[in-house]
Amino acid sequence: MKKNQWYNNQIFPWLLPIVIVILWQVLGQLNLIKSTMLPTPFEVVEAGIRLFQTGELQENVYISTKRAVIGFAIGGAIGFLLGLFNGTILFFEKLTDTSIQMIRTIPHLALIPLVILWFGIGESAKIFLVAVGVMFPIYINTFSGIKNVDRKLIEMGKVYGMSKWQLFTNIILPGAMPNILVGIRYALGVTWISLIVAETIGAEGGIGYMATTAREFMQMDVVVLTIVLYAILGKLSDFIAKLCEQRLLKWNPAYRKN
Amino acid sequence: MFGIELQNVGKSFGNNEVLRDINLSIPKGSFTAIVGKSGCGKSTLLRVIAGLENVTSGSLAYTDGKAKRSDIRIMFQDDRLLPWESILKNVAIGGVGIKEAEAALEKVGLDGKKDAWPDELSGGQKQRVALARALASKPDVLLFDEPLGALDALTRMEMQHLIEGLWQEQKFTSVLVTHDVSEAVHLADRVIVLDEGGIQMDKQIDLPRQRERDEKFTSYEKNILDKIVGG
Incomplete structure (x- = not known):
């Protein structure tokens, strides 16, 4: 890989989004795009400031983020533990893997009617949906990560007198970590998708709720604002996952900072 | 022993x-x-x-x-170093302390590389680390x-x-x-x-x-080779 190219820096990846936003603004001001169809970036920012001043913005972002974090934590923990047990203990793998693979093929958003009947449209319905969506990518990646740890390293560990616990913490877990992190990044995407759908269907707070009410009052600027908010939150969580990768995989030359 | x-x-x-x-x-x-x-x-x-x-x-x-089996160490054909641990940590495994690991690295002439990652070393250096790891527990x-x-x-x-x-x-x-x-x-x-x-x-x-590769050495060598090839 060439490292010293002019385009290999922090700023370059932002060039394209910036150009698109400027173009959007210009086309909007020239009335080539009607603001009833798509408000200009300035109008969206104004809507953001307005809602910030009333406090609605922070309130709803907080509610959505809280749902995302709780759902991710529950689903992630279940997926990770299942992957761990099924990856290390053959009995558990034989017992549960086939069933999990079967359930996995169901799109989790297809459960929405069922979830509404079970939980109503309260908090637990949304957290449940996020957790179910997050669980599978983390399970599959943890499981295959553990299964693919170099057997030769494990044999070395045994010859060199490592205990079972040391084998796990020094060889199996770090060996599976690249896969686990791939699962986490993928699951973060699933988190926001699940939340967007769940909040649009029925909620009394959150970004999706903001979008639905804005639609009813034909507030195009707020509708677009909510889309932008999801994009920012999604990018932010991916950024945090990337930081984790750089920290946990710093031994891997692909992740080491030059 | x-x-x-x-x-x-x-x-x-x-x-x-x-x-x-x-x-x-x-x-x-x-x-x-x-x-x-x-x-x-x-x-x-x-x-x-x-x-x-x-x-x-x-x-x-x-x-x-x-x-005990634990008094036996193997040096494998491949180095089998843990890529996620530093050289020093690779030697200090299975109950070997940091001091012993440092001493073992010194013996193979790699004490200067103790903070490096395995992939920063050449193949020969990695095998020297593997040797240090094998020796560190005084097997x-x-x-x-x-x-x-x-x-x-x-x-x-x-x-x-x-x-x-x-x-x-x-x-x-x-x-x-x-x-x-x-x-x-x-x-x-x-x-x-x-x-x-x-x-x-x-x-x-x-x-x-x-x-040295003198006459006696090569006669041993030939003798053994003949046995391997001839069966």
């Missing part, structure tokens, strides 16, 4: 008989080399000695009653499974020197599996030729160390 006794050892994988009727007594502190064609069972024999494979028939014993028995096979000729000579020097200093019981007859004659007191799972030849090498 302890030696190893194998009595009528046989090993099969399914219907495939890999070792048959091996009787071998390896005295403590000695340096034994096992040579043979690929597929002759030499690596399996080493794994049996290490306790990584159970014998199908016969028995394996360590000649000191208190000896009674050190088994070498073609540890120099993947190295270039110059690095291999360097490593042979290093292994010989450390063996003379610490006198651990050594068993070296190799396909390189010259390496076997260079390092071992005794060379065993294995063919189709059985011992074909058991030869003492009576040459002073450091061994």
Whole structure:
């Protein structure tokens, strides 16, 4: 890989989004795009400031983020533990893997009617949906990560007198970590998708709720604002996952900072 | 220190008989080399000695009653360093302390690299780290499974020197599996030729160390090679 190219820096990846936003603004001001169809970036920012001043913005972002974090934590923990047990203990793998693979093929958003009947449209319905969506990518990646740890390293560990616990913490877990992190990044995407759908269907707070009410009052600027908010939150969580990768995989030359 | 006794050892994988009727007594502190064609069972024999494979028939014993499998270390053909640990942490595994690990690294001349990652080292350096890791716990028995096979000729000579020097200093019981007859004659007191799972030849090498490639050396070498090729 060439490292010293002019385009290999922090700023370059932002060039394209910036150009698109400027173009959007210009086309909007020239009335080539009607603001009833798509408000200009300035109008969206104004809507953001307005809602910030009333406090609605922070309130709803907080509610959505809280749902995302709780759902991710529950689903992630279940997926990770299942992957761990099924990856290390053959009995558990034989017992549960086939069933999990079967359930996995169901799109989790297809459960929405069922979830509404079970939980109503309260908090637990949304957290449940996020957790179910997050669980599978983390399970599959943890499981295959553990299964693919170099057997030769494990044999070395045994010859060199490592205990079972040391084998796990020094060889199996770090060996599976690249896969686990791939699962986490993928699951973060699933988190926001699940939340967007769940909040649009029925909620009394959150970004999706903001979008639905804005639609009813034909507030195009707020509708677009909510889309932008999801994009920012999604990018932010991916950024945090990337930081984790750089920290946990710093031994891997692909992740080491030059 | 302890030696190893194998009595009528046989090993099969399914219907495939890999070792048959091996009787071998390896005295403590000695340096034994096992040579043979690929597929002759030499690596399996080493794994049996290490306790990584159970014998199908016969028995394996360590000649000191208190000896444990944990006093045995193996140096593998590949370095098997943990890519996510620093060089120092790679040596300080399985109950080896930092001080012992540093001392072992110094012995192989790599104390300057202790904070590096394994992938920053050359193949020869990685094998030196693997040697340091094997030595750090002061093992009674050190088994070498073609540890120099993947190295270039110059690095291999360097490593042979290093292994010989450390063996003379610490006198651990050594068993070296190799396909390189010259390496076997260079390092071992005794060379065993294995063919189709059985011992074909058991030869003492009576040459002073450091061994030079003189006439006697090459006659040993030729003798053993003929046995391997001729069967």
